[in-house]
Amino acid sequence: MFSRRCDIPSILYSFSFAPNPRWSRLYPYQPEIRDYLRRCAEDFGIVPHLRLRHEVLDARWDDATEVWRIRTDRGDWTAQVLVGAIGPFSEPATPDLSGLSRFDGVTFHSSGWNHEHDLAGRRVAVIGTGASAVQIIPRLQPMVERLTVFQRTPTWIMPHLDRPVNGWPRRVLDRVPGALRAARTGLDLVQEALVPGLVYRPWLLRGVTAVARAHLRRQVRDSQLRAKLTPTYAFGCKRPTFSNAYYPALSQRNVDVVTEPISEVRPAGIVTGDGAEHQVDTIVFGTGFRTTDHPGFARLHGRDGRSLAEVWDGGPRAHLGTTVAGFPNFFLLLGPNSVVYTSQVVTIEAQVAYILSCLNGMERAGLSTIEVLEEVQREFVRQVDHGLRRSVWNTGGCRSYYLDSSGRNFVFYPGFNRRFRARTRQVDLTDYRVSRVHDEKVRTA
DSSP: OOHHHHSSTTTTOOTTTSTTTSSBSSSHHHHHHHHHHHHHHHHHOHHHHHHHTEEEEEEEEETTEEEEEEETEEEEEEEEEEEEEEOOTTTOOOOOOTTTGGSEEEEEGGGGOOTSSSTTOOOEOOEEEEEEHHHHHHHHTTTOOOOEEESSSOOOEEOOOOOOOOOOHHHHHHHHHHHHHHHHHHHHHHHTTTIIIIOOOOOGGGHHHHHHHHHHHHHHOOHHHHHOOOOOSSSTTSEEESSSHHHHHHTTTEEEEEEEEEEEEETTEEEOOOOOOEEEEEEEEEEBBBBSSSSGGGGETTTTTBHHHHTTTTOOOOBTTOOTTTTTEEEEETTTEEEEEEEESHHHHHHHHHHHHHHHHHHTEEEEEEEHHHHHHHHHHHHHHTTTTSSHHHSSSSTTTTTTTTOOOOEEEEEESHHHHTTSSOOOOOEEHHHTTTTOSOOOO
């Protein structure tokens, strides 16, 4: 019932080497994406290599034997190479609200939906108004008795262009050679067209800002509610999202939008800073994910025994978002400053290509270890920080999950995805401290 819809077109939210001409919609729902990924795993022979439901408890680099020693809840493993495909949106963030443990009702995070809890006729609170809440709220509103939405910061909402893919478009994609690739390239260019405004000249985003404002004016007639829902920061500073149903849902009589900060939770409801108590029996957290303090970081230990959490100390840094100084033979997917403003599948494919380049380079040169040099990583971070200094994420007047506790943008790569793909196409081994098989550690190959 509460399947999520992707906010990237399906043709882009798929692997370039496994095109699918039969997506049912321009923007697919979660079950269709899941089925696509399962087919890919089966078609490419991945399934026999998967070890599902294995929780990694600890992974440590053993410098003496030059392997990673990995401890899971189902046994121990060793590996010459370890890839951290943890994912930035895998560990939910739940606010530490005073009194939450005394709440008599049901609570859960949007990423771990409680399907056993029937919400029909209930008084439900949704805390947060980000991308997840924008999808959840229109589905909740018709079924609940009362819906109270606690908003700290409004979100820029754009009209959603989703539609079924059927009729002649489906036939063209299915039958015309090159049509699917051309569609993918065209959609990619549309996404890339936002980069100049997002990264270099935020004033270029005035056009999309006007579209978002018009969308709000058209769908919300109540001036007081519209004022609550109007962002005061630049478009793009926080993640914008797309919906044709969110504003109408908030305008219904059984919905309250509360902008007062939450002061505490009581057994029967939530109290805000103005002293009002909002009676609810269910709390749904749409409060995002732990991106800078993911618990998985504490389980990865590099050359000197320090964990990734200790090394980063809340400020993730890596070379090309993929390799980390002090962590030999370790690679990240969607690591810091690797995200380009399009489908994250594009970033993942680029990083996988880079990892394969590293492994091939190790094999050709007879290397047993590869570890990015500290000065190389530092220079990449410097370039990124310089490139993002005028971006809307850094200057748009908001706080977002793109910024760490110091205010540094640790998420985005400052430019077009073609440039990122070019930089990750082939490893330069002079950027790495390496050791040859049965040899002493040396600076370069």
